[in-house]
Amino acid sequence: MPNLNDIVEIAEALESKAVFAAEERCVVVRNRNAKCRKCVEACPSGAIEVGGNRLTYSARACVSCGACTVVCPTETLIPMRPLDEDLATSIAQACVLADGTAVFACARAAAKRTADPNRYAEVPCLARMEESVLMGLAAHGVSRLVLVDGTCKTCKYRACNPGIDATVASVNTLLEAEGISLRVERMSEFPEELRVEETTGLFGVSRRGFFTQAKDVAKDAAEKAAVTALKKELEKKAPSLRDRLKMNDKGSLPQFNAMRRMHVLDAMDTIGMPIADAFETRLWGNVQIDTEKCSSCFMCTTFCPTGALRKSEEAEDGKVHAIEFSTADCVQCRMCEDICLKKCITVSDVVSTSDLFDFEPRVIELPEPPKKAGLISNLKRR
Numbered sequence: 001m002p003n004l005n006d007i008v009e010i011a012e013a014l015e016s017k018a019v020f021a022a023e024e025r026c027v028v029v030r031n032r033n034a035k036c037r038k039c040v041e042a043c044p045s046g047a048i049e050v051g052g053n054r055l056t057y058s059a060r061a062c063v064s065c066g067a068c069t070v071v072c073p074t075e076t077l078i079p080m081r082p083l084d085e086d087l088a089t090s091i092a093q094a095c096v097l098a099d100g101t102a103v104f105a106c107a108r109a110a111a112k113r114t115a116d117p118n119r120y121a122e123v124p125c126l127a128r129m130e131e132s133v134l135m136g137l138a139a140h141g142v143s144r145l146v147l148v149d150g151t152c153k154t155c156k157y158r159a160c161n162p163g164i165d166a167t168v169a170s171v172n173t174l175l176e177a178e179g180i181s182l183r184v185e186r187m188s189e190f191p192e193e194l195r196v197e198e199t200t201g202l203f204g205v206s207r208r209g210f211f212t213q214a215k216d217v218a219k220d221a222a223e224k225a226a227v228t229a230l231k232k233e234l235e236k237k238a239p240s241l242r243d244r245l246k247m248n249d250k251g252s253l254p255q256f257n258a259m260r261r262m263h264v265l266d267a268m269d270t271i272g273m274p275i276a277d278a279f280e281t282r283l284w285g286n287v288q289i290d291t292e293k294c295s296s297c298f299m300c301t302t303f304c305p306t307g308a309l310r311k312s313e314e315a316e317d318g319k320v321h322a323i324e325f326s327t328a329d330c331v332q333c334r335m336c337e338d339i340c341l342k343k344c345i346t347v348s349d350v351v352s353t354s355d356l357f358d359f360e361p362r363v364i365e366l367p368e369p370p371k372k373a374g375l376i377s378n379l380k381r382r
């Protein structure tokens, strides 16, 4: 007979979340002055609220499109259905059967049953597609990259449509910078070679059916156990901001590695060094600090979620006189821009290829912090 803890654990495991929120990574949770609202703007169902050091995600309102997980610069929002790994596995299998053509279709396109379901991978919405999976396929030498939509104009989640175009443009810019001719194609019909006329027998539980069924089963189970879980939640003391941010004993904020971006860099490295000297991207940023205005407060290094901006080593006088910056670690979250009281930081979305692939950080020398006026200096001034 399971005890209460077992039941709560099962309920939590079955909770029908399409997205896991690692809230300590969110720039708004880290600092209430951060302006990022990309997830809120991208979500077609109002499932996310952000503000005042809080990120709230409603599993009930979520329609599992994945749009928020693609636009979040800090990878706070992690897709659970399908996971990136599952998506990569299913496309790898489909790609072999489709002779090297990698095709992704949304659930609406798949529901038309006009193509062999074994030869493409299905996602709830094409808004789930992002650079690491597509660039990974390019690095594996696929002959085509195709996204098949189900006529977004009439889809009830059509608000995701511009986001899908933005992803296609982002990947195509990277491919162009690489100097290869492969491009992501977006179509409203399956490629000819995948189409079938007689679909009977090919469709058991389709992948769409699988995801939908899994969602329904999980939702039912979660709902049945919700009362117990709720009771347990109410008994819990609300965690402090410090706990939610997973601060260490010294009060430092945690930093993380942006895994999807690392996969994109790996893929670019496999394809070959980009031929473009610089390119525009939403994935990485180029930080400039106006050292004339900088007060050397190091706030940017404290709040940067990835450590792209960090303090240099202490000099012989025991003080830090410089900041180091790594383009490859910068996720273009603009936290540093938002929190700098002197407004001396700018983040550009044009990155240089040599900076991106350079493992040595750029060193930015800072001015001496102004001396605080003390009693004696005040007396002298009089």
Ligand code: SF4
Pocket (backbone or CB within 6 Å): 018, 019, 042, 043, 044, 045, 046, 047, 048, 061, 062, 063, 064, 065, 066, 067, 068, 069
């Ligand atoms: S997956 Fe889609 S519906 Fe769910 S929270 Fe993210 S953007 Fe909103």
Ligand code: SF4
Pocket (backbone or CB within 6 Å): 025, 026, 027, 028, 029, 036, 037, 038, 039, 040, 050, 055, 071, 072, 073, 074, 075, 076, 077, 333
């Ligand atoms: S960092 Fe991510 S989760 Fe936080 S507000 Fe921006 S998009 Fe949303």
Ligand code: SF4
Pocket (backbone or CB within 6 Å): 285, 287, 303, 304, 305, 306, 307, 308, 309, 329, 330, 331, 332, 333, 334, 335, 336, 337, 347
């Ligand atoms: S350097 Fe600035 S924009 Fe880049 S990750 Fe750090 S805080 Fe975000």
